[in-house]
Amino acid sequence: MRARSEFTAGIFLICAMLLFGLSIWVLGREREIFARLESYQLIFKDVKGLAVGAPVRLGGITVGRVAEIGFAKELTDTNVHVKLLINDQFLERIHIDSTANIETQGLLGDRFVNLSAGMAPSQLLPGATIRTVESDDLGALLSKASRVVDNTVEIADNVNAIFKELKTDTIKSFTEASKNVAAITHEVRDGKGLVHDLIYSDERGKSIMRDLEEASHDLKSIVRRVRSGEGLLHAMVFDREGGEMLRTLSKASASLGSASERIGEIAREITEGKGMLHTMVYADSPEGLQTFIQKLNQTADNLHKASAALADGSGTIGALLVDPQLYDNLVEITDEAKRSFILREAIKGSLQK
Known part of the structure; x- marks a missing residue:
């Protein structure tokens, strides 16, 4: 027993x-207690609760652990120094451009150090300092997420308020718009307009298309003639002197405008003034107009008689124009007057007086 x-x-x-x-x-x-380990250094501003013994992972694989956490001996150095112990079989995957950051594992908040392999060809030797990247804390991320959710809720409330304010008018507008669209489609389907003919009438649609093709052909012909012809439009569009021609036309139009303004002023003066033309056009008394016409006729008769007398040689002026002997005598008198000293002095004295 x-x-x-x-x-x-x-x-x-x-x-x-x-x-x-x-x-x-x-x-x-x-x-990694029984494995051969090599140390690396990390420097953080805040380790966010990282503890000694926390795992070190590379690509999700545990390759070491945190050995020491503490401050430097110099009081001026406020950073936190972390010492890692890495399994030597993973050292060749740590390069000079590798980085380290602190991440959270699961919802419990366990911290670990995550390493990136890096792409540089040179390996980072043991004992060196791995470049660190400050990562956001889970609490900070949750706080940001909470603010985002609050902003989203506020935006949704504002949108709901806008829709509540515009609900009645918007529905009414949509209803009217839908009715108008229905009326238009009904008219297109059952009416007799151009769109109905284009869609539902084969013969009418073909006729319209032929007319459009003919119009397009005529337009092309006009453009071709303008481009290759020698007319005014060709010169205005393609000729180098077209700009000068346009300027000339512009000046001509300006001159015509000025002339039309002057004609308008003359017409307004005739309409509103008190001159002879106004009397001739707007006079109420036909006797005054008749008298004016009689005077014009008398003046014309007198001018006719005077011209006839001059042509016949009547009077002094007529004799001067017709009789050459009188002209010669007058020339001799003026020549003798030029040679006579007494006569010249007498003429000068009379002119000075």
Whole structure:
């Protein structure tokens, strides 16, 4: 009986030792206790609750652990220095451009160090400092997310308020618009307009298309003639002197405008003035107009008689025009007057007086 109890106790002790050894092996494998480790340094402004023994992961694989966390000996250095122990079989994957940042594992908030492999060809030697990247804390992210949600809710409330204010008018406008569209489509389908003919009438649609083609052909012909012809439009569009022609036409139109303004002023003066033309056009008394016409006739008769007398040589002026002897005598008198000193002095004296 005693031997059986000792055997049972021995079996229990052996099992306990095996379990203890297995636990140590599992924990050592997870914590990289039995692996050959090399150290690296990290510098953070805030480790955000990172603890000693936290895992170090590279691409999601645990490659080491956090060995030490603390401040530097210099009081002026406010950064937090972290020492990592990395399994030597992963050292070749840590390059000079690798980075490290602190991340959160799960909802419980367990912290770990995440490494990036980097792309540089040179390996970062053990003992060196890995460049760190400050990551946002989960609490900060949750705070930002909360603000985003609050802003979204506020925007939704504003949109709902706008829709409530515009609901009646908007529905009414949409209703009227839909009615108008329905009326237009009904008219297009059952009416007799151009759109109905284009869509539903084969013959009418073809006729309209032929007319459009003919109009397009005529337009092309006109454009072709303008481009290749020698007319005014060709010169205005394609000739180098077209600009000068346009300026000339502009000046001519300006002159015509000025002339039309002057004609308008003359017409207004005739209409509103008190001159002869106004009397001739707007006079109420026909006797005055008749008298004026009689005087014009008398003046014309007198001019006719005077011209006839001059032509016949009547009078002094007529004799001067017709009789050459009188002209010669007058020339001799003027020549003798020029040669006579007494006569010249007499003429000068009379002119000075």
